Amino acid sequence: MVWGVTGGLQYLVPGFLKQYLSFEKVRPLHVSSVVFWIIFGAMGAVMSYLQQHTGKKIYSCLLFRIQFLLFGITVILILVSYCAGIFGGREYWEFHPLLALPIVVGWLLFLFNFLKTVGSLRQQPVYVWMWLTGIVFFLFTFLESYLWVFPYFRMHVVKDMTIQWKSYGSMVGSWNMLLYGSSIFLMDKINQHKKYSFSTIAFVLYFTGLFNLMFNWGHHIYTLPTHAYVKHISYAVSMTELFILGRIIYLWKVSLTEAKKHFFRLSYRFLAAADVWVFLTLVLAIFMSIPGINVYTHGTHITVAHTMGATIGINSFILLAIAFDILSDTCQSFEPFKKLFNRGFWLSNISLLVFWLSLIGAGLLKANWQMQTDPVPFQTMMLQLRPFFILFLISGITLMSGMFLLIYPLVRNQWVCYFQQSGDRQKPQHFPRMSRFSIE
Amino acid sequence: MVTDRSRLLTLVLLAIGFLLYSITLYSTQPPKKPAVTALSSKGKLVWQQYNCTGCHQVYGLGGYLGPDLTNTYSRKGPAYIKAFLAGGTVTMPNFQLSAEEMEALVAYLQNIDASGTADPRSFTIHTNGTIEQ
Ligand code: HEM
Numbered sequence: 326m327v328w329g330v331t332g333g334l335q336y337l338v339p340g341f342l343k344q345y346l347s348f349e350k351v352r353p354l355h356v357s358s359v360v361f362w363i364i365f366g367a368m369g370a371v372m373s374y375l376q377q378h379t380g381k382k383i384y385s386c387l388l389f390r391i392q393f394l395l396f397g398i399t400v401i402l403i404l405v406s407y408c409a410g411i412f413g414g415r416e417y418w419e420f421h422p423l424l425a426l427p428i429v430v431g432w433l434l435f436l437f438n439f440l441k442t443v444g445s446l447r448q449q450p451v452y453v454w455m456w457l458t459g460i461v462f463f464l465f466t467f468l469e470s471y472l473w474v475f476p477y478f479r480m481h482v483v484k485d486m487t488i489q490w491k492s493y494g495s496m497v498g499s500w501n502m503l504l505y506g507s508s509i510f511l512m513d514k515i516n517q518h519k520k521y522s523f524s525t526i527a528f529v530l531y532f533t534g535l536f537n538l539m540f541n542w543g544h545h546i547y548t549l550p551t552h553a554y555v556k557h558i559s560y561a562v563s564m565t566e567l568f569i570l571g572r573i574i575y576l577w578k579v580s581l582t583e584a585k586k587h588f589f590r591l592s593y594r595f596l597a598a599a600d601v602w603v604f605l606t607l608v609l610a611i612f613m614s615i616p617g618i619n620v621y622t623h624g625t626h627i628t629v630a631h632t633m634g635a636t637i638g639i640n641s642f643i644l645l646a647i648a649f650d651i652l653s654d655t656c657q658s659f660e661p662f663k664k665l666f667n668r669g670f671w672l673s674n675i676s677l678l679v680f681w682l683s684l685i686g687a688g689l690l691k692a693n694w695q696m697q698t699d700p701v702p703f704q705t706m707m708l709q710l711r712p713f714f715i716l717f718l719i720s721g722i723t724l725m726s727g728m729f730l731l732i733y734p735l736v737r738n739q740w741v742c743y744f745q746q747s748g749d750r751q752k753p754q755h756f757p758r759m760s761r762f763s764i765e
Numbered sequence: 766m767v768t769d770r771s772r773l774l775t776l777v778l779l780a781i782g783f784l785l786y787s788i789t790l791y792s793t794q795p796p797k798k799p800a801v802t803a804l805s806s807k808g809k810l811v812w813q814q815y816n817c818t819g820c821h822q823v824y825g826l827g828g829y830l831g832p833d834l835t836n837t838y839s840r841k842g843p844a845y846i847k848a849f850l851a852g853g854t855v856t857m858p859n860f861q862l863s864a865e866e867m868e869a870l871v872a873y874l875q876n877i878d879a880s881g882t883a884d885p886r887s888f889t890i891h892t893n894g895t896i897e898q
Contacts, residue, residue: 336830339855347858348830349819414813416827447769454772472791479809483795483880486824491790528767532775539783547896548888549824550881551795558786560895617890624825624833624885695885703832 326725328355333718337711346408353407353419359636360417361400364463366644367503368435371456373651374510375442378453384441388434395431399424415473417493422474429467436460450513450522451531452506458535459502466496487551494542500640502534508596508643511650515593530572533565541566544614548623556616563614570607573600591659591666595646598674602638605681606631621696626713627688630681637677637724645731652735656742662734669730676724680717687713799879808873811866820857824883831857835883838874846871 332351335341342351376383383389403420406412413421439460443453470492473479478488509527513519521527543559573580580600587593609631613622622628653659659666687710694706701709812818820831827833837846850867853859862870881898888896 335856343856343858348828348856349816349858352819352828353816412814412816414816414818416818419816419819446773454776458776469787476806478791480801480806481794481798481880482809482823482877483797486826487790487795490826491787525767528772532779535776535779539779540786545826546824548883548885549826550797550898552790552793555790557895615894616896617894620885620888620890620896624822624829624883626829629829698886 326728328358330718330721330725331355333714333721336714337718349412350407350410353412354404356417357400357403357407357419361396363504363636363640363644364500365396366647367459367500367507370507370644370647370651371439371460371503372435374452374507374647375439375456377514378450378510379442379444381442384438388438392431392434392438395427395434399427399431415470415489418470422471425467425471429464432460432464432467436464450509450519451524451527452509452513452522454528455502455506455509455531455534458538459499459506462495462499462502462538466492466499470496483549483551486549487546487555490545490549491542494545495538497635498534498538502538504640504643505534507647508599511592511647512596514650515587515590530569533568537562537566541614544619547616547619560614560616563611566607566611566614570604570611573604573607591653592646592649594670595642595649598670599639599642599646602634602642602677606634606639609634609685621692622688624695625688625691626684626710627692630684630688633677633684634681638681641728648735652739655738656745657738659734659738662737665730666734669727669733671727673724673727673731676720676727679720680724683713683716683720687717797880799876801876802872804869805872805876808869808871808876811862811869812873815860815862822883823877824881825885833883834874834877835881836878838871838878843871843875846874 328351331342331346332348332355335348335351346354372383372389403424406420406424411421412419413424418425439456443449443457446453446457470489472488472492473485479485509522513522540562541559543555544563547556547559584593584597584600588597609627612618613627613631690710690713691706694700694709700706817834818827820828822828822833823835825833825835847867849857850860850862850870888898890896
């Protein structure tokens, strides 16, 4: 978040920190930190919930420790290499390709540990299927995104970009499988029954998601002169998401009643917020997936609005829901932080909405600019977007503050109880019960 | 209630479809592929080495701080590009590139330019939502 705010500042103050941390360093610092927060968070969620699901410990804690160490060291190396200006230079995975190797090894350990713990797919709820597909597809797409190291794949720019966005498009779907699966598990836990996760509709939605993960990525490259069929397939497949949107609208009333019932629970609150963001993001995404509209929005901040809605509003809120569930069973209650939490929650959500709208505003102006017959120079256009960038920066700062308020009670309780427990020589609990602490 | 068998079957069918689609894309080349030279190939690596993507887009994909560079070569010409590379701007750093790196980058931008146009104005939009260039 700190890198994000720095990047926002660089939009407003040209040349800010150019000497030491120019924007081409700040962007990967921000993007990689965010992506690692999401995928490692998702991995932690899957491993914790898997233990609660099977009722036993994971197959090998040692492997998990090795994996943790491997990822931890690699991430530090990656961030340091950015500061030093060492790049692989591909969007989103801007680090040197050698640093991708430990990530692959760590992921293989994760897959192995997962399979050994689950045992069999027989009679498993939908979230186990989602976790498994998420883990396998992340591995596949991550490897695929490195095909460029072979000259055969990177030689022709259009082919290179086709494969690149094929992998990125599906990769996003793969971490969503891990997160949505975990949020379904959490919902079951809150409802104290597993009706939904064994239901036909749960599996229909899962397969719709998987179908999209595999075939909808072409919506990232409608304007790239690649094969026409890629575009037709992705247009048609993306529209199947209308089914999901329709279902959300159809179930609106039910969801609202449900939300009122559970809203006092900290972790549920994030799930409710994520639901609203799923709706907003999906509406925007479906519009952007129509090629005729994408021609306007592509390459503008509307795409960024979509990404931020998805990564913050959906992914990060689900992760916080999970964090408040898993980490709540400590020696201390969240009760004293009631006010702080409420403030943080609303501050983050309202800030995110303003943040999102300011990006859409900037995007609309840029979209209009790129369609003009005689456009003003790029820099002049960027100056015209300034009011939106100012709004973006301010809401970004309040968003960050809101998130800090939310994370503070979590970190503090963990910290305090960690030392108290090691003083008492108490073993940490492996299977925490449902959160005992709630807020009115 | 969906049985385990039908679930597995759906999964396998989807996976086969996905693999076939992937293999098709790996093994075919897109319609337009301008000649690649040793210099332009090197240019691509220089482009990645300095992370130009952090600020610039190609075909609308990449960073948002600088302009899209897909067709800069034909619009502004090699001399113009070199002037930017040599001096930088308020926002764009001067990377202290060697003469060879600059030539390579220009050759790469020329190669991208010849692969198509990214100008959104060049598309015809049909009423069913599809587009054509
Ligand atoms: C939570 C889930 C999702 C995440 C995390 C996500 C993430 C992303 C990312 C990282 C990008 C690239 C943006 C950039 O270059 O700045 C993107 C673009 C895009 N996404 Fe998503 N996405 C999600 C769901 C969806 C869904 C469900 C759809 C469609 C129904 C969709 C449609 C698109 C389209 C059309 C673009 C390309 C826009 C363009 O470049 O013109 N996304 N998304």
